[in-house]
Amino acid sequence: MISIRNLAVNLGQFQLTDITLDIKENEFFVLMGPTGAGKSVLLEAIAGLVTVSSGSIKLGTQEISNLPPEKRGISIVYQDYALFPHLTVQKNIFYGLRFHRSSRDNSVSRIRNLIDILALEPLLGRFPGTLSGGEQQRVALARALAIDPAVLLLDEPLAALDPRFREDLRQHLKTLHQNTLTTFFMVTHDFAEAIALAGRAAVMNHGCLEQVGTIREIFQQPASPFVADFVGMKNLYAARFSGTLAIIDGISLELGHPSASSTGYVAIRPEDIVLSQEPLVSSIQNSLNGTVKAVQPLGFHYEIEILVKNLPFKVLITKQALFDLQLHEGSETVVSFKATAVHQLAGAPA
Amino acid sequence: MRLTKKEPFFWVTLSCGLVILAFILLPLVEMVTAPSAAVLKETIQDKEVLQSIWLSLYTAGAAALISVIIGTPFAYLLARTTFPGKNLVEAIIDIPIIIPHPVVGIALLSIAGRNYWLGRVFNALGIRIMGSVTGIIMVLTFVGLPFYLNAAKEGFTSISPRLESVSRSLGASQVSTFFHITLPLAWRSILIGIVMCSARAISEFGAVVIIAYHPMIAPVLIYERFESMGLKYSQPVAVWLVCLCLLLFLLLRVLTLHQKRSA
Structure with missing residues (x-):
């Protein structure tokens, strides 16, 4: 589905080097690592929001590393929600639709379904500034999935939420993953989240991937001392x-x-x-x-x-x-x- | 630190404030109340006065429009990128604010004159700078542009680039994103920039008088009436111009106060 080969990103003081990673279709993949490891940079490289200095990113068979973000069919959800403050919840959710040529009826029924799953119906007329963190993140998820992306990138989507919303939203993520064909790629530093949601994961440190494997492999057979130390619970x-x-x-x-x-x-x-x-x-x-x-x-x-x-x-x-x-x-x-x-x-x- | 009425320092700060307010308001109030209503009415019916005020409005508006058209993309560039020498570029933008006004006029004249290639190009194209409306607009744009650029840049800077990233990932091109997300979120700063730019332009005298004594904008007319006929004849024109400036200023305050409340 996504195959990344020898990817490098140079941001001056920070670099991603030699990232090679394969993510399967409709997989829930988690990227873990300490703060500053470059997880978000890798995410933004896949989304096309930072310039790649070498290597390739393929989506299916298509090379996308030179495509602008709007041509990739990859949505992103940030920790701080990044909802458009001047648009209502409804307009936020439907924002991406006008840029996509897919049949409108199909899209509308798909979005209605998302609104149902995420229980957003009562919020549609409101503005983002009046919503709680959990509500905002549900809107952000609906908006990202509304365009039926091939890949959904999630940058620590639960980190800013109160614990009681976190459990709720984790459940939503699971439901959404089961109900769509979209591949989920989530950055987190919360093991409980990773274990609850993901099938496979990667651990990243200093701009390099330390280990890629199933969650169980990463916890039970750490490939490097760093991973062993990082995951702790062996x-x-x-x-x-x-x-x-x-x-x-x-x-x-x-x-x-x-x-x-x-x-x-x-x-x-x-x-x-x-x-x-x-x-x-x-x-x-x-x-x-x-x-x-x-x-x-x-x-x-x-x-x-x-x-x-x-x-x-x-x-x-x-x-x-x-x-x-x-x-x-x-x-x-x-x-x-x-x-x-x-x-x-x-x-x-x- | 909280200031309380018991502290002598409180009374120092308060009296300084009163002196400043009086210093600003006394001359203005005195000038505005000096001419009688009848004189004011007569003045505004004076064709020459009307023409000059209209010309002031029109040229200042044109300067603001030009600033918006060429300034907005540049302000966006400054807000979103860092490059070597950016501080220098920002300093250059502020130069028109700090140089003396007649110097602006003289500097502009030196590129518009026949001794300079640009002046010859203008001449060949039939564009006259000296003593023309075009010249006035050029001067007013020169002095007003920094105010617009800075306000618009601040507006763009305050918008999280993540909103634009999300918009692009949802399928909007860079241009669509600018018009659907960035501009609607920055419109208040842009409006403030327009008001500041036109307020600055409408009050310009020193630079205009060098480039174009005629056709007369309102400040030049006020100066001319003062020179040739005295204080009494320049006051009513000044009152009308001040009213106009205050109107612009009021608009700015309303917009900025509203922004504070919604922020």
């Missing part, structure tokens, strides 16, 4: 929920509270896990017997991979602890962590 599992338990491959973990959904993901930070030779007598509710599979030195710390039945856990311990516990490949150990260390992450893609 223990990520698809789980079923039953009462206050999360069940992963037959292993039950105590969450400490009942779960609202029946399936999803749980994540545990490696530094939240305690290793011991004997089961601990303590308030810790999760205690599992496992076998050390690998010991990996990481500077001041060691990363220990432990198999509990067939479930891998990554644990971060100090050199001293490694020495005291006499851990080596094949040794038996007890993996313990508090119920509060088990982070439940909303929604799971297939």
